[in-house]
Amino acid sequence: MRKHTIIKNAKIVNEGQTIEGDILIENDIIMEIASSISVKSSEITVIDAEGNYVLPGMIDDQVHFREPGLTHKANIETESKAALAGGITSFIEMPNTKPQTTTVEKLEEKFEIASKSSHANYSFMFGGTNDNLDEILKVDSKTVAGLKLFLGSSTGNMLVDDPAVIEKIFSSTDMVISVHCEDEATIKKNLEAHIAEYGDDIPMEKHPIIRSEEACYISSSKAIELAKKTGARLHVFHLSTGKETSLFSNKIPLKDKKITAEVCVHHLWFSDEDYARKGSHIKWNPAVKTSKDREQLLKALLDDRIDVIATDHAPHTLEEKDNPYTSAPSGGPLVQHALLALLEMHHQGKISIEKIVEKACHNPAILFDVEKRGYIREGYYADLVIVDLKSPWTVNKSNILYKCGWSPFEGNTFKSRITHTFVNGELAYNNFKVLDVKAGRRLTFNR
Template identity: 70%
Template sequence: MNRVLIKNAKIVNEGSIFEGDVLIEDDLIVEIAEKISAKSADCKIVDAEGNYLIPGAIDDQVHFREPGLTHKGDIESESRAAVAGGITSFIEQPNTVPNAVTQEILEEKYQIASQNSFANYSFMMGATNDNLDEVLKTNPKNVAGIKIFLGSSTGNMLVDNEAVLERIFSSTPMLIAVHCEDETTIKNNLAQYKEEYGEEVPVTAHHLIRSTEACYLSSSKAIALAKKTGARLHIFHLSTAKEMDLFTNKIPLEDKKITAEVCVHHLWFTNEDYATKGNFIKWNPAVKTATDKEALWKALLDDRIDVIATDHAPHTLEEKQQSYLNAPSGGPLVQHAVVALFEAFHQGKISVEKIVEKMCHNPAKIFKIEKRGFIKEGYYADLVIVNAGLPWSVKKENILAKCGWSPFEGYTFKSRITHTFVNGQLVYNAFKVKDIRAGKRLLFNR
């Protein structure tokens, strides 16, 4: 039996922080108490040394690029980066090659992850204009949800047939997650900038091309459709102040039919950073203004926004160094997301309890993930120790994403992940990922 006793931890769970110990047996948490004695000689003791012990983060939106785009990243490389960053479970998106739009292709991704993933995994089933029959075959017990792109992005899976959209929303009992940007608005904006600049459109125009209006038009339409059909809607990577008016904090999360996510980069960067970061902060939806960023923080803290995720979407350095119009959107974030939020904690913007709520508890609640996202007896031992006073700098040599770069390169974080447990296995320790692929398929209480 695998026995691990974590001692002297500041345990963060369900809005409180308390000092205590946690006993793990095999893949489960079996005891949480103020003091626990090792019950056998074979029990490995890990001294948390008064640092924070948090549930492993659950990233509800990543693009790990396998199959078909593995020159950018793959399940093995990106899940390794994830556990080094304190993310123990991920939900990956369907815009791989081929697109995960049939049950057979979807299952192939699960098979790859079962062999190679360091973290727990689930994969979204992709919707298109013509695959409703396949979508309806999706098993709600072992697939996270249905993903619809209402704006085109990497691996174009745009669903723009309104009759089809209504049929998907009306007939799918599962959670539907959406990327919301209005394609017509973006195309019209791009045409205007091309008229002015030709092929030399600057990256500083990105947030004006993929504009506030493009986001709001699409988000409001998706919400109206969800209200009309009763669909369970989750809106990914919100980026504008205007969209915040579409969401409520008036009801408990468990009762919400429409939930919202924000990504780390929209909480960190603004359009002013395009001048120095260029395409390295080119995402869809775009990083927008300081006013938008401030509104996102406000909505996150007052619970209109429910989840913090990464939208981890690596591209090679060569791809990102192309001109604005040719460089793809997206960037690697899983290794630095948790410590980036701890940076905000140091700045007085957010409490550690709130970080855990938005990165661990709420994704588990929204997706109804079985026995994860909390530090509770009987739950899987996905646990992370964070030393909030151990500075480190992001350098090329310590970036684990396959693409080898980070928008945080050169930044010194005040906090560091020291230990990551996945299903009771210590997969990351002493700033190294061990060769233990401990990830399991996520299951859902539906």
Template identity: 70%
Template sequence: MHKILLKNAQIVSETDIKTADILIEGERIAKIGNNLSDTADKVIDATGKHVFPGIIDDQVHFREPGLTHKANIATESRAAIAGGITSFVEMPNTNPQTTTVEKLQEKLDIAKETAFANYSFMFGGTNDNLDEILKVDPTQVAGLKLFLGSSTGNMLVDDEAVLEKIFSSTDMVISVHCEDEGTIRKNLAEYKEKFGDDIPIEYHPIIRSEEACYLSSSRAIALAKKTGARLHVFHLSTGKETHLFDNSIPLEEKKITAEVCVHHLWFSDADYKEKGTHIKWNPAVKTASDRDQLWEALLDDRIDVIATDHAPHTLEEKSNVYTKAPSGGPLVQHALNAMIQAHKQGKISLEKIAQKMCHNPARLFQVKDRGFIKEGFYADLVLVDLEKSYEVSKDNVLYKCGWSPFEGTTFDSTVTHTFINGNLAYAEGTFSEKRHVKQLEFNR
């Protein structure tokens, strides 16, 4: 069993930042303390480095199977570990969709052979697959994903009776994409009549409006309260929605939780002029006021998790006119850097970043032995140099799609080392040739 000793690390948790040594034995953290003198196979001087628990990203689209011209599990999870994400939960809207137990197993088999980070998947709900949902072993998936707004493929769940039956029939966390489809279709028809297919991108947050988001989110929450379902609302994008959520009880006691994504915390509608369809997401990036209110809700714990919704498309696809340009963009490589940049701007503490990107995803999905730097836990660790800057450019983007919405941005921090299950997976720009990943386990 190999031993690795990290010396003088500044360990970041939700409560404090403390300087200590970390002894890794095999896959797990064996000791945390001062002046550890244990014999080790490798000693890393972490002086001046901040060490975060490995980030758990609860929402990614790695496009495999069926959409692998955009991305695949290998390429995107490799980019993720360069950004400090050591575990990911991948979404079901692939081709074919992950809406049967058989298709779920096929994706698990792919990840076992190709993933560079620890992995799990969401199981997809549709208008007609309740029987399959009831077959799912809740220890094998992070949860259930429902699209209450349009999605890649035909995964829109718009039958109210089916929706209530799903909410009433499972104890799994139900994660939802909330946008009211009727509102969006009405708005889109209005702007298509005015502009044709080449609608100016600035109208995207008006088409996929605050009203569309709030209507859908409030209905989902009302249904969760009626049925007692465990609901997690993905990627909030409006200030109005934040008032639907509670911060009066600990996360472990919440039945209804919320997430915000990096792009909704970083960009606003003022950025469409420069970035165009490169920042076309669903839900849409909205106003600076919305962004400010999302930050406020994140900091006061109405919002529980920061995620990426990493969803790459090729530049050719993104360069289409509005109605044909797909929504989504690649983010896993730069998410932690972006949040640390926000820290340097005085918007968030490092402790809060650890809480929202590491601890809380583990708590929310009951991930076993991850998300914290604790003795006995898996040694998923990320070393960050807060004083080492770099500029995002096509030359250093690792996504298969070859671009990033952050191109031209200088981040004043760099991920230097990433450990996965006690093994050094990434160091100073170099990847290990060996993979030491695991399927995520859940305390259920």
């Protein structure tokens, strides 16, 4: 039986413009977009957007949902629910779980977990190591988001630090290679100097000095140089410095780029001035750096040297975070509040809604060749988010959905709220409530 939903009286944000109109959804597909739509059917649901904005669901290209093996911090079910509350309808999850996703067998086990528990659409990165090239070559690029290499800051054996291996991987795969770039030798030297001065209780504001601009730039520039040499398709995750933005170009369209970049919401929002107040709760790798870096990252995002906005959602428990510097892990939860933070930046006049949609919805779809998602187009899957830009609310323990139970945005009042999230045509989130619907599907790719 055909199921119809009409979203009426919407400001539809898509492909650089905002138009007023209605959206007709039939089962899981957007069937029609028009100034006014009416359908005669006994099976029809009408949702009045009341003049609010309708965006494509965000595609978050970098999350850590901690399953399997680290589920005391988070799991795919809890974090995918939080993602829906944050307007993220599709996610790409990282391989540094326990066990790590460095064999095809372990990759398929994660897909099996997600097929039973994810409320949002999902895919996974395959993880590279110094010794798993044979497994990398078995991966079908049509069914997996891409390859993740830790060229710095890794857990377990996932640090890929053999230059010959890195070059071999770059030369051997046609998958998008996403990299974490921080130079380990530089960080080690800086950390040793700070331990000598402070012991384990290093002031948290020293984090961007230890994991410095130099450490980021050395690693990013080496990766880009190698990508140019080998012709690899390189995507540099979570830029954190203004200096690195000079390594990227806006001369050609994203679809033609071989080297791309991402920035995360926390590097656009926080600066080193916030460590005094937030402490380890804003300790990420790469580190949040200066307000000047933050300004330069936003500038590069707006002028298209940076292509994608993501979260790097990486929860830890408060018990783990509330430790001295050397034992407090890096990372924090973000999927529920990322879009709201971006909309707050819109309210501040820093970025247009159309540009947010381009960087958080359209561009991840282009970059990873995601099939029929990331846009509000007829024939595309109905992954949609309704946002009310004039309905303030405050982040507190009672409305946080992360399993870890905290947020770096606690106490922050956002001017906007997400009222509805649709996944594959199903209403999955409605005004602070995740509905009992598991509509998420495995992402497919046009490759």
